[in-house]
Amino acid sequence: MPQNIAPAWIPVALSTDLPVASVIPARLKTASLAIWRAQSGAVSAVADRCPHRGMRLSHGFVRGEALSCIYHGWRYGKSGNCLAIPAHPSLTPPEAIRVATYRAGERDGVIWVSAEEVAADMPSNEGFVGLRSITLSATAETLAACIGADLIEDAIDWAIDGMRARLLTAPSGEDGALLVHLLIDSSATKAQKIAASTALETLRRQAEAAANRGEAA
CATH class of the missing domain: 3.30.70 (Alpha-Beta Plaits)
Structure with missing residues (x-):
């Protein structure tokens, strides 16, 4: 788990800024993130850099439950593992190909990110x-x-x-x-x-x- 942002929940966006099947960038001190929402509505956060050629994943696109790089289409799942490489459709990507992930969630219309594997509950803004x-x-x-x-x-x-x-x-x-x-x-x-x-x-x-x-x- 990356350790270059504070060990607490950090508000990175409003829920309304991230429609279903979309991705947006987020900048925190020394971390650049790509925040994306799957077709199911689940929110994920990953390092904003494709391991292949370094293209920003926030420039990519979401299809179903995966985030794809805009450059060569490498597709990543919620856990950061590479699911597919379009140029080699018969290849099962090795586990070593993955993008760094952050814990992400939303509460009361706010999207939060944490660098900790186990963090306290996201802050409440009920009302x-x-x-x-x-x-x-x-x-x-x-x-x-x-x-x-x-x-x-x-x-x-x-x-x-x-x-x-x-x-x-x-x-x-x-x-x-x-x-x-x-x-x-x-x-x-x-x-x-x-x-x-x-x-x-x-x-x-x-x-x-x-x-x-x-x-x-």
């Missing part, structure tokens, strides 16, 4: 729904300071015009970027969703401005 995700150049502490809220286990509770909202944060890449998922009350109206999305953009500008001034770093 919220995912609205959108952004990446910004500021720390989670700076983000929390901008709205006068507490950062608790990489989550920030936020009231937007009296409506409940929550920000889930995770480091994204080696450049210090921060991935932020906005969750809002599941009873929110369309107008409230628009207002929340606008508020998030304003918060992004405030946090990046504060980071540039060296505040709450």
Whole structure:
């Protein structure tokens, strides 16, 4: 199991961003991942690199319960093993050909990844729904300071015009970027969703401005 991301559940995407039979990229500190959803709906996470020629698997495609590389079509299962090599249809791929896998799952509309084989339960966000995700150049502490809220286990509770909202944060890449998922009350109206999305953009500008001034770093 790869050990280059933190040993805890990390929010990498919203469930709505990963339809059935699709794959998306995710960046975490020193790990680039391909997150994919099989036809059955199961979510998997693998290193974003095909062992054959190094092509990003997040550029690939999902058919049934397998993820295929866009380059030469090498097909991988949920456990990371190579299932088939189109150029050699009669060959049974050896077990040594496999892509590194991460533990993945989803709860309350959020997709989580863990580097641990056995981890605690995924965090609960019952009563919220995912609205959108952004990446910004500021720390989670700076983000929390901008709205006068507490950062608790990489989550920030936020009231937007009296409506409940929550920000889930995770480091994204080696450049210090921060991935932020906005969750809002599941009873929110369309107008409230628009207002929340606008508020998030304003918060992004405030946090990046504060980071540039060296505040709450």
